[in-house]
Each structure stands twice: as C-alpha cells, then as structure tokens.
Amino acid sequence: MEQVHNFLTKEAGTRMFQILLLLGSLLLHEQGSQAAPLVKGNCTQKCGEVTIPFPFGIGTGCFLDEWYEIVCQESSNGSVPVLNKVNLRVLNISLPDYDGNTNGIINVSLPILYSSNVSCGVNKSFAPVSLKGSQFVFSESRNVFAAVGCGIRFLMDDTKSAIIGCTSSCGADNDVVGNVTCSGSDGCCQTTITSDLQAFRVNFQPNNGTVGNNECKYAFLGDRSQFVPATTDFDELRASGRFAAVLEWGIAESSEPALEIYNYDYISGDSYYCSTVGFNLGYRVAMPFLQCSCRGGFTGNPYIRHGCEGKSLRYHISIFCSSNHSCKFLILALQISLGALLLLLLLWLLYKFMMKRKEIKLKERYFKQNGGLLLQQQLHSSENNVDNSKLTEYSAKGGQGTVYKGMLADGGIVAIKKSKAIHKGKVEQFINEIAILSQINHRNVVKLLGCCLETELPLLVYEFIPNGTLFQYLHAPNEEFIVSWDTRLQIATEVAGALSYLHSSASIPIYHRDIKSTNILLDDKYRAKVADFGTSKSVMLDQTHVTTRVQGTFGYLDPEYFQSSQFTDKSDVYSFGVVLVELLTGQKPISFLRDDEERNLASYFLLSMDDNRLFDIVDAEVLKQGKKEGIVAFASLARSCLNLHGKTRPPMKEVAIELERIRKLENPAMKHGHTQEKRKTNKCWESVVASFPSNINIFSARLATVIVSSRLDVDKQISSIKIRR
Template identity: 45%
Template sequence: MAETSSLAKPGCQDKCGSIIVPYPFGINDVNCAMDSKFLLTCHNGSLSSPRLMLNGIHLLNIDFEQGTAIGHTPIASTCNISTGVNNFDLTGTPFLFSHTQNMLTAIGCDSTAYIEEAQTRIARACTNLCEHRVNLSAQHVCSGVGCSQTQIPRSFKTFNIGVAFLGDHPNSKHFSPCSYAFLADRTWKYFLNTNDLKDITNVRTYSQVVLDWVVSDQTCESAQQQTNANDSSSNARCGTFGYNTQCTNGSTVGYRCICKPGYKGSPYLPDGCIDIDECSDPKKYRCHGTCKNTPGNYNCSCPFGMHGDGKVHCHGIHLFTLMAGAIGSILFLWVLASLYWLYEGQKRRKINKRKKKFFKRNGGFLLEQQISSNKSNIERTKIFTADELEKATDHYNENRILGQGGQGTVYKGMLPDGRIIAVKKSTIIDKGQIEQFSNEVAILSQINHRHIVKLLGCCLETEVPLLVYEFVSHGTLSNHIHDQIEDFPLTWADRLRIATEVAGALAYMHFSASIPIFHRDIKSTNILLDYKYEAKVSDFGISRSVPTEKTHLTTLVQGTLGYLDPEYFRSNQFTEKSDVYSFGVVLVELLTGRKPVSSTRIEDERGLAAHFISAIKEDCLFDVLDAQVAAEGEKEELLAVAELAKRCLKLNGKKRPTMKEVALELESLRKHRENLVGSKNNQAVDCFISIPSHSEAWEASSTLTGYSSSDY
C-alpha cells in the first residue's frame, strides 16, 4: 500500500467536518497556518455539521492541484423596492474570485444587476423588459429574457453585488415582483422547479462560486530570481518549502506549489510530498507484466518470452516457429525487398524529375528570385504540396467551383486546421501566365492589409500553377452593384464605406508598402466582399513594385476597357495617378449603378466616365445617380463624392489627387455621415445583450454567382 501523510501542519487540525484543510491553510489557530492570511474558521455552533468559513463565505472544499476553492455566497434580491445589495471582501486573503469560471447572473423582469467597486460599476448584467409570460424552465440557459449573464473583470477582491428595480411594467401581473443578482460558477444550477417568472420563489438563497488562490503574489520566475539573490524576506520558489515540489503560476496572478509527478501530499511541508506506490494501484497505473516501484515513477517488464512496453502491451513470440521458418523466409524477403527497393527508387526518380520540370516551367526560379530579398515574406508564404490541395478541394470536385474565367478556375477548399481557402488553378500554360503567376506571389508576399486579399501560399509541383488565398465569401463588388443581390442590397452607407476601404488599401500600396505598388487593374470585379461585406482588393497579376525614385512605368498597355487611364493609353507610361483614374471609375459605378462600358447606351454615353463628367457640367448629376443612392444620400454629401470622382477622372494625371488624399476625403465624409445618422437616432440603450459573432457559413457562401478566376 502507498504511504499516507497528513496534509496539515503536525499537531494541527486537518479537517472541518468532512472538508480537508491542507497546509498552508490552518483552522482556528494562526500557528497552524503559513501566516494570518491563510487562517480559516471552523464554526460548530448549533449547526448540524461544522462549517468552514472565510470572510462570510462558506467553503465547501479546497482543491490543492487546481488552486481553487468552492464556496457559497448570499444572493442579492429586491421585491418592489429600488435596490438590494450584498458586500464581498477578500482583502487580506490569498483568494480572489475566478473571472474564468464565474458569471454575474440576473433573474427577474424590469431589473438590472451590477458589480460595483469603489462606487464604480465595473460589470453589468441586465434582464430584458418582459412582454409576456416567460417559461424559464423551457430555456435551460439565460437567454436575456428574464435571465441574463455577463463575465466579470479579472483580479478583484472587494466589491458589491446589487440588483436594482427599474419600475412597474404594464403586464406585471405575469411576473414576480422579486429580482435576484448573484455571482456563480457558470455550471451551477440556480433554479429548482421554477415554471415561469410569475413564481420565482424557488431560487436558492445562496450561490456557488469558484475562488482562485495562490501562495504568493509573485510569479515562479521572479521568486526564483529572488531565491538566487539570497532574498530571505520573500516567499521564494517551492523548493524552499519541501522536497519533490515544483512551482506553477496561477491563472491570473501569483504562484502555487504542487508535488512533482509521481508524488502526492502537501508541497508546503518539509516531507509533505511522498512517493506514490504505483504498483499498489494497478487500475490506475497499468502493468501487463512485473511492476517495480521507483522514486516518482515505476517500471514494468514483460513476462519471459514476450516483448514490448509492459505499461501499454506485451507481444508473445513463438521461438520454435520463428527458427523453423527463418531459413526459408530470409531468401524470399531479400528478393522481395530488392524488387521493392528498385521499384520505389525508379518511382521516386520519376516523380522528382516531373516535379523539377513543373517547378521550372511554373516559374519557380523566378519566384524564388523575386521574394528571396525578404525572409519574412518567404516564411509567411507557404509552399503547399499537390496532395494537400487535392485533399482540401476534394480532388477538385465540381461542387467546389466558385467561378471560372479565361485564366482558370477558382475552387473552394478547407485545410486540416479548418481554414477555408480559395485555390486558383490556371487552365492554359504560357510564358505570360507564368510571369503573372510569379509576379502575383511576389507582390502579395509584401502586403499585409485587412482590405487586400491575403495570399496564403502556392503550389509549384503540379502541371498548372496553383495560388492559395484566404476565402472571400460574398462575391465581387460588380455582382452587388449590377446584379442586385437580394440578400444584401448595397445602401449608400455601404457604398461609401466600401469606397473608403478600397481607397485606403490603394493608399497603403502607393505610400506605405516597403516598395510602392501600382495595381494597374482596379475594377469592380477585382474588389471582393468578405463575410462582413468588407472590401478586399484582389488580382495582382499585372501589378508592379516601383522603386520610390521612379515616377512611372513604361509598359505595353494592359488593363480593362472603361477603367483604363487615357493618359496611360496614349503614352504607355503608367503612374500612381493611373490607379487613381481607375478608382474614379469604380466610384462612379457606386454612385450611378451603371457599367463602365455599355453597348445599350447611345454612342456618346457608352463610356461611363465621360458621360458622368458631362452630366456634372450640365448640372444633371441627379439624373444619372442610382435611385437608391439619390434617395438615401444627403445632397451635399453626394455632390462632394461626385466632385471627388470628377477630380479622379481628370485627363491630366498631375491634376488628379493622390490615393492618400482620396482616402482621407472619403473617410472624412464617412465619419460625417455616421455622426449625422447618430444624431438622428439619439436613443441610448442602457443594457446590451451580447450575441454570437458572425462566422463564415460553408454552404451559404457558395451560392453566390458571378465569381471568376480573376476575382483573386
């Protein structure tokens, strides 16, 4: 049998009733505790059984390993009066209320519960105004109607819990006049047999709370440093208390001591941690052979004729059968192994040769050269294997296709860690596509911005190059402007916000990236909307990094008709102002809801930019605005945005504003609008009920139409 050892200081009481009180705690006598703050009181009195008390809290147990204690605290209540308050004070004790395991709970109607510290309310839980009879037993959890919960702050000891009555309700005949507030373990059941809020007299008079405790306010590390410095005044690391101990930091502050693995007892007593005899408890410590106890552990050896880890399993071997078959098997195994080795070697050489061929053809060496100058980018850009992406896309299942275009197909996938991704797979391999593939990886490896689609990595060992992006769930801005998606009609406020986000992303590329980047293909189909309908700029295939000393790029004209800068078209010189012009066209799209080029408009109106500027000059702006935009936007606000778009579309690039100036103006207009809307809806809400955060829905996000491979 394992040795036993008292957890209390020698000669001291170690129990209060059935509750074990371990040292450093002591009962009734300060000499039995480490110091006065660890002293507890055991009340006998006229009670049926003794009670262990701490500053008015009835303790039910003290957990040595977890550093916690369970206790009962009174519940604050009010019935047809203004407030009810209970006070709590753990000052001078090693305990504090656990912020991870306790919740502030309020039960009742037309009332609010709060935690107050130094006359300041630091946490609040509120019950909704009840409109009809509420069945609490059917809810099972606090839903915010008749019952509400909230988290509490970290690391506090002294506070008041109160419940305030908010006033009579027209339907108060359906509800109890009493309301309750308490701090309790989130797993504690606080109802007995309550049916509805008309009768909540079955709520308990006490709540069950979880307390955290530590032996010192220091951390293990700081205590160790002081021990090395021979600071005898501090409660140093655990080795100064007893043998076979180790230090562990508390969940919030301070540290505790525990016995090392393989030992049990009190780590605060000189000989408190004793060895566990594992061999005496075979149900807990498995052994399939001969068990031998060792200090802090045990050994287990398999019986004769068997082998393996006795703690896990033992395998038997028939020696006679092994010897009889050995001579005949050796030759067979040797031949089989030789053939397999030759086959696998040939297979590996073939696979490696194929991978090298694809790596070279897919621009692997060019890609390495472009991103090798910055190691952080290489670490952030993962090289996926073909097998990883095949599994993620369910072998490129047709049901996973998000969109198809001239350059390839975009598939939806899921990585083993649960992340949703978009895999861009090219369909045609030529030199131009390989350069665009490598260029897009190099450009996106330099960018880390919330409104620019994030490149997670690429795959170079397949026949066609693969790019892996974060999944952006709600299609393109073009879909929402021109296809009128019913699930999310673009309001004017949304359009202004999206324009501000895109402008901020372009300003970042032009002015904040390590090397300025020109996008060169800004258009509404290259602006994606994520699950929050926030903008993500995508498709960097023809983008270029431009050293700060250069003002332009001289290239063959590339871009999209309707968005192309006329000055660039004439001169073959692309500048940062060329991106400004393309953004101006997107801004006009958001204002008018019209496409940049349309064969259905008359000859003079086919180009949206020229038609828009003409409308402004003829004072006909509101004739070309989208009906929803005209109805929702303030006149001065719309005129300001239209004027900004007009400046972006100036034929002389030098007269256009920079993207930084555009972003600042749009942000200013957006804040002005938010302040204006806020002043019109000046109704304060005193209590807030938290709701779950929105998450990406796997199936719902795949129903959007209009995706194309160029979206990424």
C-alpha cells in the first residue's frame, strides 16, 4: 500500500485520471467501427477550394438525391461549386459536429433583393430563393435579415403566419448616415428570422409616406458573423449583388436512406452517433431529420462506411503504460476506485428508488383521502372511449397541429387537435390554450371538452364544428350555400359579442391576438365560433397592454402593435375591423391581384371610403340584399375599427352594440337576442389549471382523464375522453 500511495502524487494523479476516462470508455463501447450502410466511392472530393463531403457529391451516383447534387462550374475565378437544385453557389459544407453539438451547415451566396434595378444601379434581377421541398432551412441562429433604405418598412411576406421585418429612417438629407449600427435610425435595420424559413420575398413599404419611389432600397439575408455594420462598405455591398448566408441540412427521417440507417442499426457505434432531431418551425410545421457525426476522438465522414477514423482505446492505454513500468499499480488502483464508484452508484440508485416508491405511496394515500376514488368511479361511469378506427383528418394542418374528427363509442362527434412535434414552445401554446379556454363559457367560443398530456404528443378535444371556416365561405364560395347579407351581419354580431365578452365580461380579461376569418368556425346552423387561442393572453384587470414579440397574420396585424410591440384590446379591434371588411367586400385580406398600394385590404378599403367609392367594392350579394343605410353604417363601423391610432378605435362592447343596431335596422322584426351565456366554472377544473405550470400530471399519476364542463347543466351533460396509457 505504501508503493501505491507513492504513485498517487500530483503527476501520477493526472495520469490516473486520464486512464480512468479511457477505461470507462472501453467498458461502454466495443472496439472497432461498425459498418455504415451509406457508401459512396471514387467520387470527386473537391471543387475549387471547397471540399464536397457525402451526402453531397459531384457526378452520378455520388450524391444522396437531387437536393444534394453539386455541379462544379468553371468561371473566370476557377471552379465554383453550385447546389444544383436551388442554383446557389456553395462557399463551404460542414458535417454535423458531435462535440460542438451543431447541425450540418452549408455556407452559400444569396442574392440581394432590390426595390428597383434602375435606382440601385444593378444590371440584372435576382429571383427570391426557395428551399421548399428540401431538407434545408435558413439557419435562425446564424443568419440575420438586414435592409438598407430611408423611411421604409421591410417585410418578409412569404413566411406564413409569422411577421418578419424592420423599419429604417434617415437624417434630414435622406441618406444613410456614418457609423452605421443598423439600429433602424441610421438608414439600416436588422432583425432575426424564424426557425422555419425556407423561402421569402421582401415587401418594400413606405413608412408614413416619407420616401420617394426613385430611391434605392435593398434587403438581404446574411451570415450574422460576416455582417458587421460599422465596417461594411454599403456602396460596395449594394453593387456586389450577393451576400453570404448559412443553411442547415439533414436527411429526411422518412426517406429511404434514413430507413436504411434504421434497418442496419446504425444509430450508435463507438466511432459515430446518429440521432433524430428537427428544425423547430415555430407555429406551423416541423421537419424531422436524421443527422450523424463522428464521436469525440474520431474524425471523418459518418455517412460512409468506416468513415470515422481514430486510434483504439486500448492503444491509448498502451501509450500511457509503455513508458512507465509501474503502470500496473495505477491500473490496480483505478480498478479498485471504479469498483467503489460503481458500488456507490448502485447504493444511490437504490436510495432514489426507495424514495420514489415512498412518494408514490404517499400520493396514493392522499388520493384516497381526498375522494379520488369516488371521483374516478364517477368519471368511469360517464366516460366515452374514442374509437381510434374512426379518427379521420377532416381539416388542413393548422399552426399548432393536425385536427382530426373523432367518433365516441356512443356516436358523439368531437374534434381532436394533435400537436405536430415535441417542442417546448408548442407545449406552452397548448397549455396556454387550455388555461385560456377553461376560463371561457360563451356560445360563440369553441368549447374545450378535455385534454390528455400523458401521450407522446399532447391532445386537445373540442366540440366538433362541421361547417369549416368563414374564410372558406367568403373566398371559396359554395354554390349550395351563399353567405347572405343577413348571415354576414349575424356572424359579425356573434363574433363581436364573443370578443366583447373576452375583453370585458370574462373573469380575467383575455386578448385573442389572432382574430381572422380562418379562426372563425361555423356550426351546423352557421353560427360563429371563435377558435385558436394558442397565442392568446390573459391580463390583470388594471393592465392596459402586454408587451410581446410581434406575432400575428399578415393583413390582420395592428400597425400600432407592429411599431410598439405592445398589444392592447384595441389591437383585437383592428383585426376584427379587417374581418368586417372581408364580410362587406368578399375580398381576401392580402391580394397580389390589386395594385401595390391597395394590396392590403384595409388600405384598399380606407382609400375607397376616402374617394367615395364604397359601393364599387361592396360584394354583389350585399348590394343585392342590403339596405344602403345599413351598408353605410356597417362600413363606417369597420372604418372606425381600422383607425391607425388605437385609442380612437371603439371598444368591442360598443362595436357589438352598434352591430345589433344595424341588424335591427336591416330587419326591424328581428327579436333582440341575448348573445352571452352566464358563465359556470367547473371547480375541479379550476384547481387543475391553477397547478398546470408546476404539475402537468392531472390530479395524480392514476387519474389520466380531464373533464371540462362546457354546458349549462353540468350534472346532466358530461363529455369526457379516456386516453389509455
């Protein structure tokens, strides 16, 4: 033991720690590389100065599929690699990094987008780049959207529901000032992008009419590490026509190569590692893909057979021991240490197991003590099992997930929303929607019947609304049902009543934050139901606004909110004003068939009102059935809702009252209908929602069913969904 103690000096301790790591790795991994199924050989490895690793390749049989094909083009500057499918020049390709925990990336050269070729002094136009259909996205963390120009608002308008853009202004001489920081006040602005971006176009909008059409404005998506405003020559940048950007890539999880990897058990080896990850695409969609990387200590390409190379662990141990004859004493000491560590680990695991079991027993006791068994029996007696064989997808995939039509065992029909992917942001949106809808009991708000959080993907169960969205009936009309003027007034009045309830009569005021015709559903009697509360916010009674990241739908977004990032109840009023104009005109909120200044429906409507051309844009059905006085009153109300200054817009309560007045004006014989129901709160559900942030397992580990009362007679009508473990 004295000899062993002498070796445990500072120098020997360092050597012992290194060998400990090697021995631990040796125990965890088998020696030698397993064979990878994707093998490509005899292919050109470089084009110019750029190395082309598989799955990318040059020539037939050297690339995974057409999206990974590289064409080596000759130019005056030598050979240039081009990503053939999207016609982008490649600057560099990097494989996924195991140690750095980074995705595979491609550095490419993207075109700069100009407002006008003539004013910007460029000779040719560049079409916007589209990556749709590929396994590539523009990297959210590595790219920045930047724009240059005076008094202009730059919007990326091919980004589905997310609004991306920035606003820039200049000094008195309307020129880009010196010491540019791209803060927005020096003729340059910049902003981040969403994680789902695969295609975009730039919409150049004048800001308060302070800029002429002849001035050059341009925008680009670029690598944030290469765009340093203070040192950038903007004249040279404008003339160059291109800027470096970063794409992230992977192999689609459902593709044949990915399935081949699964079939060959290629998920893990001692020299490489493959995992399924996903580009988290914000609200809308997720693209799962497979990425492989060489483990630490190995280098090469994990996508080809024996692509990861490195020395064996036993070889490294032999290096340590070859120069020291007493290495065997170190190994003996290490073996003893490892044995002691394993024993301690087993004892710790046993302790954790006993504590967990004790906790479960304690929960079971409290469950019985607090009447849990009685509640479980009551729920069991009324529960209806969902027939999985009768689940059918009945609507398009939405922002947060896919909606299915489900049939209960008793023949009842429900709508089941299934989240698209396991992502923290999406889970928070689902929880937020549950918490918001649990506070609402209104005939014109879609009812949440239940939820399940113990499945891999969270589920929400709603009442089934059979007739689709208002958007479909206005913009894709059905000859069997034409939306009459009276029906339009009814829908507007019902939605206004629901929003008035949310803003003024709910126990806690609620801002919807995404009012649009696609979020207004129609039931079997064509009554309106407001839906999709994933982005909604509840506020304190004395709170006038919420400050959030700008989020909404292009065409419905309050311009005041876009400028200040402060959402108020008047922001919902603006969005509802756009819906009123849709009902009045039958036109879409954004249309590229109209002129640039009239592309936005709200702007088009206000210009028509100013020019006394209201009846030129009103829908033919409205003109045929409506009274002139009622149409003018309806248009005036929409105009007040679309006021650019939020404080001058009417509150939703006044809007609802005015719409009731207009309905009576159009139909004097109409009986006054009370549009709001008295709210009844399910006490049990309130306690569940109150515990959501800290305890997602509803009631207890043994109770996996959540019931939300959605009808006036709670005792007679209970809807429930049973989710089997």
